[in-house]
Amino acid sequence: MTDTGFDIRGFNHVAMVCSDMERTVDFYCNTLGLKLTKTLELPDGIGQHFFLDAGNGCSLAFFWFAEAPDGVPGISAPEEKPGFGEWISAVSSLNHIAFDVPAEKFQEYRQRLKDAGVRVGPIVNHDESETQVATEMHPGVYVRSFYFQDPDGILLEFACWLREFGPEDVAHRPRTAAERRTPVAVGS
Incomplete structure (x- = not known):
């Protein structure tokens, strides 16, 4: 940089x-x-x-x-949480906010939200596999998280980093607007 x-x-x-x-x-x-x-x-x-x-x-x-x-789910914000439905949102929208939480409190915080009546998504072990999600913990999992929504449907995430990143973690060319699919107009 x-x-x-x-x-x-x-x-x-x-x-x-x-x-x-x-x-x-x-x-x-x-x-x-x-x-x-x-x-x-x-x-x-x-x-x-x-x-x-x-x-x-x-x-x-x-x-x-x-x-x-009013917001438009699927355009101004994701319709659902990852694992429960469509979570793509429009260009310039806020997709989600991830709060950093301590790894040792991760499971406890998830249960506390559930006990408070918040619908939480499954635990996601983010890794470098083809699906980018591991079903089991392993040394390649770099962050664990789960998603939930606020009363207006704003997508939130509790996440905990499991390792520090190094130069090898920056290996992809940024894509351009020209590489996007042609947007479809609403109502077309």
Whole structure:
């Protein structure tokens, strides 16, 4: 990588749009345990902007807009969790947010979400195999995760790294827009 002179230290915040701020705050604070850190009423009554502490100086933020259109599953966000259905989303959409969790708490956190009534996906052992998923743990598994959704269907993931990456892990040429399938217009 070229040194651009930017001292990027991680994410300040990731901002999304919710349909019900009260329900969103309840889920992220009372189910996931994040702390509400800042709330704003937006000018001219257009909505609200709330921030939650996501750990390590990072925040998760939500907008609630009085005039926001509804999301379109499969376009503005995945329809489902990997393992339960279609999880591809449109260009420029937010596909999912992965929260880093400690490996030793991974199973416990999954059970706690299930006990809280959250529908969680299967555990995924990500590896370098053809399917990129191992059914059993082995030294090539580099991250374990599972997916779930917030009340608006935003796809979330709890993930734990199992090894550090090295230069050998960067081996693929970035693809271009010209290599994509021709997009199909909605309603065609």
